[in-house]
Amino acid sequence: AQTVTQSQPEMSVQEAETVTLSCTYDTSESDYYLFWYKQPPSRQMILVIRQEAYKQQNATENRFSVNFQKAAKSFSLKISDSQLGDAAMYFCAYHEGGSEKLVFGKGTKLTVNP
């Protein structure tokens, strides 16, 4: 079964600085999708960024970018110019081929210090 590992239960960053959240996954498939979702306290989960495994180019969405290393099965999220509103739980997720299931990691709690 596919697994997603987020090795950093908690991270903190100073406002305006850059932080990188780690994610590794295990799969034998070659075609899949990876996601980062953000879950602010007591609010719904929202999509931050998505990466198709067949694309070599790393996805970017404004201040958010990923470092996708397919051979290493690594999918890290970089947040640049961190803002107070970035404070949340961040979940890495893998879309299982042939299924509609998303497999989530345990999450990383990001604190942004003013």
Next chain:
Amino acid sequence: DTGVSQNPRHKITKRGQNVTFRCDPISEHNRLYWYRQTLGQGPEFLTYFQNEAQLEKSRLLSDRFSAERPKGSFSTLEIQRTEQGDSAMYLCASSWQGGSGANVLTFGAGSRLTVL
């Protein structure tokens, strides 16, 4: 478009009681998903519907759990004879899938279940 709506937001019940959660997806979305999230964990897939058809169910969905999506609109998740281990946040999500590839889910705020 008011997003994905879930009710009730919080339910406290005694062990052995039945509970039902409702999810109203984004109206244009044809797919609807249920996930369960326990404290300190990421969401775990329970089941999903395409229109009114339930196409996939997780092994986590025991016989005490049943989900429906009549007429392909709102969905209900019923838990019978609740156990303390059922205490969790139940998340609903919806998406529009018109072709191949992984679609993007829009999540609701969740329904938190506490079983005493």
